[in-house]
Amino acid sequence: MLSEKSTATVRATLPAVGAAVGDIAELFYTKLFAAHPELIRDLFNRGNQNAGLQKQALAGSIAAFATHLVGHPDTRPDVMLSRIAHKHASLGVTRDQYAVVHQHLFEAIAEILGEAVTPEVAQAWDEVYWLMAGALIAVEERLYAEQQVAAGDVWREWTVTGRVEETADCTTFRLTPADGAPAPAHRPGQYVSVQVELPDGARQIRQYSLSTSPGSPVRAITVKRVHGPAAEGPDGEVSHHLHARVHAGDTLRVSAPYGDLVLEDSGAPVLLASAGIGCTPMLSMLEHLADTGRTAPVTVLHADRSPADHPLRGDHRALTHKLADASARFWYEEAAEPGDGRGRMDLSAVPVAPDTRAYLCGPLPFMRAVREQLIAKGVPARDIHYEVFGPDLWLASA
Structure with a gap:
């Protein structure tokens, strides 16, 4: 819970911080890697750093967390925190690394915002940081315990x-x-x-x-x-x-395995929508549904460049056929075969059963488009779950 005093300060300064958060993230990583070059060599994805994707993700998560605290000071954005914590656990991030991040992040904030960072402002944003860090540390340590490993020893x-x-x-x-x-x-x-x-x-x-x-x-x-x-x-x-x-x-x-996009153990209908290599977690879910004899409706959807580019295409079809009530439909930009859709995934002719739980994985524009179509078909947003390969830019690009 963010204190009342800090809530007022963060609310007042959020526009300025939000406008500068991209510059803050840029300077933060510059300072962090100058002091700890081993992190860019052995922990952070340097390809994402070079492309600026990790900076966008950090900026988006900070802005989203602060905005949530101001609007809902008694709650936390647990979905966002869970996704970040699972990624951190898969990398072996530990509690002591948050102090290192804090040092360089707040140096970057002070340098970018200058005199606007009064002691009161610094204290309020310090509280935001440690609320977020503390929540992540708690989830990460629980994840390590569930895997029966020491913190970071994954x-x-x-x-x-x-x-x-x-x-x-x-x-x-x-x-x-x-x-x-x-x-x-x-x-x-x-x-x-x-x-x-x-x-x-x-x-x-x-x-x-x-x-x-x-x-x-x-x-x-x-x-x-x-x-x-x-x-x-x-x-x-x-x-x-x-x-x-x-x-x-x-x-x-x-x-050890991590990730919060997991198939719910329920009898609800399931829809699995993927594009490109995003089919891999869907295949794990689909095989599990086949192994456990799921009888509720299962809808399998995939989009790709062509049938030849569709990884695990045979498994996609074979596992679907093992289920009692399942259908599969594929869309291809090129060389679509009879019965396949052409171009981008279009759900207008795809029936969606009531109470469906939907799982999405693929490029961000694809997932946004499919999510919008599912919501238009009456699927509640809470029942649509997604996975992003690489930094999660959903919030950063919202």
């Missing part, structure tokens, strides 16, 4: 037992713990972090959804190779490394 060596070239740019890596111990349990839709050592010595980390169900004897990730800077993201240096250098018999450093 890494294990896994052996690649096989690889399958799904498409020209998507490869599935089958994994098993190198120590022979059981794989940690995961929920359908969760992801793991994978850390690789690149030729320049950097140990970069990326998140990849587990594309198999919790009941499967196999753990697998399907990785799309990213070709150079693009509108949806920066260079894929880790994906290129995995495609070019990692083969059966090699080992990878893999985190």
Whole structure:
């Protein structure tokens, strides 16, 4: 809960801070990486840093959190906090790192806003920061406890037992713990972090959804190779490394599974909508539904460039056919086959059962468009859940 005094101060200064939050984030990361170069080398995604995506995400989360506290001082934006905490846990972030962030963030705030940062203003925004940090720390430590690991100690060596070239740019890596111990349990839709050592010595980390169900004897990730800077993201240096250098018999450093986009254990109808490599968490959910004999309606939707670019397309269809009441429809920009949609995903002719729980994964514009169509069909916003690969820019671009 934000104190009354700080609420008034934050409300009064929020327009100025909000207008400058992008510059603050830029200077913060400059200061942070100058003091701790190991963080950009071994923890932060330097591709996202170079493209400015992480700065946008930080700015968006700070602005959203402060705005929420001012408007609802007795509550917290738990959905946003949960998503951030799961990502932090998959990276092994620990409590002491929040003090480091605090130091450089508040130096950046003071430098950007200058004399506007009076002691009263500094104290109010300090309270905002530690409310957010404290909430994240609490969730992250709970997540570590659930995985039965010490805070930050999320890494294990896994052996690649096989690889399958799904498409020209998507490869599935089958994994098993190198120590022979059981794989940690995961929920359908969760992801793991994978850390690789690149030729320049950097140990970069990326998140990849587990594309198999919790009941499967196999753990697998399907990785799309990213070709150079693009509108949806920066260079894929880790994906290129995995495609070019990692083969059966090699080992990878893999985190415990995390992620808050998980399939609810209920009897409600389910809709799974994805685009591109966003199908991977949907496949885990779909396989789980098939394994558990779900009888409620299941609607499977996917959009891609072409059938040849659709990763795990055969699994998408085969798993759908295993369910008692399920249908699948795909949309392709090119080479659509009879029965497939052409162009972008259009839900106008797709029936949506009452009380449907919808799960979305793909590029942000795709998810926004599908969410709007679902809401127009009567699906409440609370029943539409999403996952973003990379920094979550949903709030930053709202």
